[in-house]
Amino acid sequence: MNKAMKKLLIAVLLLPLLAFAAADLEINTPAISSLKSAMQARHGQLAAHYANGAVGLTRDGLIAVHDANAVPLKDRQGVNSLVAAENNDRNALYREIAAANGHPEWEAEVRSTFAGRWVQKAQGGWWYQDASGWAKK
Amino acid sequence: MKNLTGLLLVAGIVVLSACVTINIYFPAAAAEKAADKIIDEVWQLKGEQAAPQNDAPKESK
Numbered sequence: 155m156n157k158a159m160k161k162l163l164i165a166v167l168l169l170p171l172l173a174f175a176a177a178d179l180e181i182n183t184p185a186i187s188s189l190k191s192a193m194q195a196r197h198g199q200l201a202a203h204y205a206n207g208a209v210g211l212t213r214d215g216l217i218a219v220h221d222a223n224a225v226p227l228k229d230r231q232g233v234n235s236l237v238a239a240e241n242n243d244r245n246a247l248y249r250e251i252a253a254a255n256g257h258p259e260w261e262a263e264v265r266s267t268f269a270g271r272w273v274q275k276a277q278g279g280w281w282y283q284d285a286s287g288w289a290k291k
Numbered sequence: 292m293k294n295l296t297g298l299l300l301v302a303g304i305v306v307l308s309a310c311v312t313i314n315i316y317f318p319a320a321a322a323e324k325a326a327d328k329i330i331d332e333v334w335q336l337k338g339e340q341a342a343p344q345n346d347a348p349k350e351s352k
Binding site: 159163167177178179181186189190192193194197251256257260263264267268271272275 | 299321328334
């Protein structure tokens with residue numbers, strides 16, 4: 155086997171390593187950016203509801219009303235709207251991330267990855283759902 | 292020489308299939324990294340990450 159061929163063979167065999175090194179998910183699309191900023195703005199309103207247990211993190215990467223009694227009656231509709239809007243954006247976010255990476259079928263896995271990370275990064279005292287139901291962090 | 296061509300052909304197939312494999316399987320680690328980045332932005336947790344950097348100047352005291 156001549157030297158040039160050997161080198162070529164080695165280069166060809168090493169290529170997959172490069173591909174592995176470059177395996178990062180694409181999250182810098184206009185759609186994802188605008189979802190992020192909408193969610194960031196909404197978080198200003200949601201933070202207090204997470205803190206007093208009115209709203210908690212669900213197992214499927216969304217949020218839900220956990221304790222409506224923590225919210226004054228007159229504000230409950232507002233909280234419901236916040237939760238619905240946030241869930242719309244979260245669903246769209248998971249879908250967009252999967253699509254941006256050319257694999258719409260990854261949506262469920264993106265969602266479950268996020269579900270775990272939201273809970274992981276939640277502040278102490280916030281409520282979240284695990285396999286057995288609601289729990290306080 | 293024929294053997295070598297065959298070997299290169301097989302190597303090429305291996306490389307291609309490896310690339311396809313990378314794309315078919317969900318990159319769990321990359322997804323976690325992406326999720327963390329987005330969550331940090333949405334919940335504005337970046338201050339916590341920046342904290343170690345703020346500690347650095349203390350050494351010069």
